[in-house]
Amino acid sequence: MSPECGRPRPQQCPQPVNPGKTRTADQYEACCGRGRPYSGVGAAIGYFLFGTSRQFKILLAVFLTLALAANLRAETDAAAKVLARVALLSDPHVNRATNGDASNFKAHFDKAIAQVNAAKVDFVLIAGDLTQSGLPEEFADFKNHIKALRAPVFFVPGNHDVGHKFNSGQINGTVAAERVEAYEKSLGPSWFTKKKAGVRIIGINSSLLGSGFAREEEMWKFLAGELARPMRTPTVLLMHYPLFLKDFDEGGGDYFNIEPAPRMRLYNLLKQGEVKTVLTGHLHRPLINEREGILFLTTPPISFGLPRGKQPEGWTLVTVFKNGEAKESFQNIE
Numbered sequence: 001m002s003p004e005c006g007r008p009r010p011q012q013c014p015q016p017v018n019p020g021k022t023r024t025a026d027q028y029e030a031c032c033g034r035g036r037p038y039s040g041v042g043a044a045i046g047y048f049l050f051g052t053s054r055q056f057k058i059l060l061a062v063f064l065t066l067a068l069a070a071n072l073r074a075e076t077d078a079a080a081k082v083l084a085r086v087a088l089l090s091d092p093h094v095n096r097a098t099n100g101d102a103s104n105f106k107a108h109f110d111k112a113i114a115q116v117n118a119a120k121v122d123f124v125l126i127a128g129d130l131t132q133s134g135l136p137e138e139f140a141d142f143k144n145h146i147k148a149l150r151a152p153v154f155f156v157p158g159n160h161d162v163g164h165k166f167n168s169g170q171i172n173g174t175v176a177a178e179r180v181e182a183y184e185k186s187l188g189p190s191w192f193t194k195k196k197a198g199v200r201i202i203g204i205n206s207s208l209l210g211s212g213f214a215r216e217e218e219m220w221k222f223l224a225g226e227l228a229r230p231m232r233t234p235t236v237l238l239m240h241y242p243l244f245l246k247d248f249d250e251g252g253g254d255y256f257n258i259e260p261a262p263r264m265r266l267y268n269l270l271k272q273g274e275v276k277t278v279l280t281g282h283l284h285r286p287l288i289n290e291r292e293g294i295l296f297l298t299t300p301p302i303s304f305g306l307p308r309g310k311q312p313e314g315w316t317l318v319t320v321f322k323n324g325e326a327k328e329s330f331q332n333i334e
């Protein structure tokens, strides 16, 4: 397991929250990944032991005691505000390949499941691309795989399960009503609302966004109902495609984001419902954006990182707070 960033983000890491700014895994490692959390205190102790005058040593000792006490109090305050600890996984791409790259994905999923069980989370979310090709046997294998998870599991479909979204101006959407139906027959509703550990989870089928299918309109009605007004229960939205990558106003016709029209429609509903946390996958690399107080968090993949060899496989431990905000800690599969 990779070292998580054990230090509070506001003090130790550059805020990844400027609208339009993103923080990649590399930047995350650079700021949080491999450092020693208390190196500053360690340096001060060294100076205390080998350094300077008696009065200064006394002053330094008082300062260190106060600093450690303040740190402990801050950690206790933060713990009191925690509502739930959630494992966010994505893109396991379950398949039956016996050779090549794809044959390794099962082992990655098994390792991630062992790590998640050891982390004793309140529940698990899986943000789509559950299977490589949406085949009936792959759906069956996925269902068997997640039986090993000890915490309750909620998941949504990705483009590999039900087909790609429709890109603006191009006739290349492969999402099909029949594929959505096959998914739902095997794995249950492709959109839903659930409540667990004090958190409301709204899951949606983001491949449908912009398709114009009757099922899409049905899903919008569901969302409009769920997000009609601010809810007291802290809410997270789970879907496969990230709403945007670099800029909220970026164009469509891109493989990786949600098209501008459904993006704006969904965003307005999120604002209306006062949702503060949106959890996604699909990129096969981590990404964090924030806009107007909403955290948009894309987790690293279980199956393979993109670019291959340059992004790690992993998952994200998400701490959800009582005010609906969340904090992420990326975990590598090792």
Ligand SMILES: [Zn+2]
Binding pocket: 091, 093, 129, 158, 160, 282, 284
């Ligand atoms: Zn994927």
Ligand SMILES: [Zn+2]
Binding pocket: 129, 158, 159, 160, 240, 281, 282, 283
């Ligand atoms: Zn995908």
